[in-house]
Amino acid sequence: MTPEKKVFTGDLSRLAQIATQAESPSLIIVGSVATLHHTLGQ
Numbered sequence: 001m002t003p004e005k006k007v008f009t010g011d012l013s014r015l016a017q018i019a020t021q022a023e024s025p026s027l028i029i030v031g032s033v034a035t036l037h038h039t040l041g042q
Contacts, residue, residue, distance in 0.1 A: 007037055
């Protein structure tokens with residue numbers, strides 16, 4: 001992960017709140033695959 005990239009995680013119920021912290025362009029991953037970011041993002 002580069003210094004420019006940021007990862008935000010949370011429950012779907014908090015998506016709107018979390019999205020306010022992200023800058024455009026952004027990518028939203030929903031579901032169990034999102035738990036792989038620790039493994040795949042290194």
